[in-house]
Amino acid sequence: MEQVVQNIRTGKLGVITVPEPVVQPGQILIANTCSVISAGTEKMAIDLAAMSLVGKARQRPDQVRRVLEKMRSEGFLHTLATVRDKLDEPLGLGYSSAGVVLACGAGVQGFRPSDRVASNGPHAGVVSVPKHLCAPIPSEVPIDHAAFTVLGAVALQGVRLAKLDLGETAFVIGLGLIGQLTVSVLKAGGCRVIGTDPIEARCDLALRMGADQARPLVSAREVEEATGGLGADAVLITASSRSNDPVAKAGEAVRKKGRVIAVGDVGLHLPRRSYYSKEAEIVVSCSYGPGRYDADYEERGHDYPAAHVRWTEQRNLGAILDLMATGRLDVSPLISHRFPIEKADAAYRLLEKEEEPYLGIVLEYPDRSGTTPSRSLELKAAPSSGTIGIGCIGAGRFARTTILPAIQDRHVLRLQTLCSARGLSATAVGEKFGFERVTTDEDVLFADEGVDAVFILTPHREHARQVCKGIRAGLHVFVEKPLARTIDELRQIEEALTEASERRPMLTVGFNRRFSPAARLVREAFADISSPLTISIRFNAGRIPPDHEVQDEETGGGRIIGEACHAIDLATYLAGSPPVRVFAESVGGPRAPVVTDDQCFITLRHADGSVSSVAYLAGGDRAFPKERVEVFGGGKVAVIDDFRDVLISSEGKKKRTRSLNQKKGHREELEAFIDAIARGGDAPISWDEMRAVSLASILAVRSLREGTPFDIA
Secondary structure (H helix, E strand, O other): OEEEEEEOOOOOEEEEEOOOOOOOOOEEEEEEEEEEEOHHHHHHHHHHHHOOHHHHHHHOHHHHHHHHHHHHHHOHHHHHHHHHHHHHOEEEOOOOEEEEEEEEOOOOOOOOOOOEEEEOOOOEOEEEEEHHHEEEOOOOOOHHHHOOHHHHHHHHHHHHHHOOOOOOEEEEEOOOHHHHHHHHHHHHOOOEEEEEOOOHHHHHHHHHOOOOEEOOOOOHHHHHHHOOOOOEEEEEEOOOEOOOHHHHHHHHHEEEEEEEEEOOOEOOOOOHHHHHHHOOEEEEOOOOOOOOOOHHHHOOOOOOOOOOOOOOHHHHHHHHHHHHHOOOOOOHHHEEEEEEHHHHHHHHHHHHHOOOOOOEEEEEOOOOOOOOOOOEEEOOOOOOOOOEEEEEEOOOHHHHHHHHHHHHOOOOEEEEEEEOOOHHHHHHHHHHHOOOEEEOOHHHHHOOOOOOEEEEOOOHHHHHHHHHHHHHOOOEEEEOOOOOOOHHHHHHHHHHHHHOOOOOOOEEEOOHHHHOHHHHHHHHHOOOOOOOOEEEEEEEOOOOOOOOHHHOOOOOOOHHHHHHHHHHHHHHHHHOOOEEEEEEEEOOOOOOOOOOOOEEEEEEEEOOOOEEEEEEEOOOOOOOOOEEEEEEEOOEEEEEEOOOEEEEEEOOEEEEEEOOOOOOOHHHHHHHHHHHHHHOOOOOOOHHHHHHHHHHHHHHHHHHHHOOOEEOO
């Protein structure tokens, strides 16, 4: 299928061919019929991509600060790789479309195949969209009109925030696409509407869309005169500008105790005098309405009860479609151009060159009825002589910056098939690293006879299922941590390994820290010590918002299972003995945060009598070093600081080893996995240790809940 894509580094925009997505749980698979270019938003993205690196940095100083923090904590080279990866990541444009349902994922009700729906899908032939970002199209609404629905919801949310009553006056600054829709929605709600825009033709169009007055450069004084000296009850800024002029004009035009709603991306340095003297309220509108950017609502499908949140973003979509169905919102005057999707680059040249007027630019897609889904794409990769065929599931940042660069130059490997739920990411990453094929269907990868080993780099909730699938397909499996989120998942993996005992493939979990040069130095230093060790590992984990998927036990498993498992495995490696007992406690009390699991201490007893303590702490400062390891025993002490510095003290002498960059063992663990496949030897980590570490992580969470220690069977 075709998709509109922009390269963030170069600014180059074009239409490329990518595999069609497969339907995901909680999502709807849609064959787009039409989509609408949001000229203001998308032009800003295009202009930003066209800037130099210095220009991009000036526009996003918050990102520059994050880069500097990352450089301090993780080193220059790793940060540079992350920045380059971000700049190379293709950006799929578009967010307002309409089409026909092809399939519904698990947990989706109220939609059926062949239904017409509006969604926030990008400019692509087929899209997979969360159910709460879709709405059914009434039969009275033409599908090209329905493609404006999400843009209409942006306008409607601004109007709702204005809290206007029947007969009150709204002043709309900026009469682009969102501004025109705002004018119509306000008029449908019984408001008096004054509009302004520098372009006279847009003002004329606003009069057709329902404005009572509209002309260029309307001043605050003119608004006062039109309202009998009162001023506008609400001002809606739908312009897109870095300037503060719109917000300054709004403060002058709004009445005392009135409201200013910033719908567009504008400067927000408020002139204190006008806002202070009127006690005017300013609100920044968040996209389509309540639920936007809430992972529970959008990604996990948990709706807000209408009795408590009357207008969610999905209900706003439905309201716009109802206005269209009853004739109170007619978007036909807004359509200035139509282009087939394969000529989308011509549409974007209108935005870039501005040689002719434009407003609502509709992209049209070919009818896909009766066609076979195309979920795989053969790439023109350079032929490889590698003897081990590699498959990879997942093309996220960790795959792109850590795993794939480490295996790309191993000549014994042949990069065969890359699978990602998003066809765009699969294609971009597959081309960058030289895969022969990309697909959005994991069954294609597991059935590929050219694949000998699979790297599973997907969200945590998928790990156990895909590990079992790989084992049963007879593939060697490398899975990023965690191996499993629950004891049941761990049991399923063990059963799959037992079933495959005769041809048992190799399984390795991404517990990379045990492979780091620092960890190996320390283990060697204590190799001659027979007495039990005491080990302390501290993670300055950094705060992650409570609604992040990593915090969710159902999807991510939580931070202990998802990341503290690294420390549990490292303690197991340094002790040379698996954990047999675990106890954990976290912060609590009336002033504790919503999530407390990531501020905890975990105590482990090992089979040989060693004791280790893991401090997993999210309450600190990210600028402080992240990880520190201390080992005591047999008259020796060893300290690892952030996997850069190692200090070993014995018999009154100290030996320090330093590295300019962090070396956490990622490359070394991958080399061990690949070498074991090539030689036919044992897995780099034994199943007994992987099992024990996974159980300890799972039971540590249970210990937090129940307040008791647990033995690890």
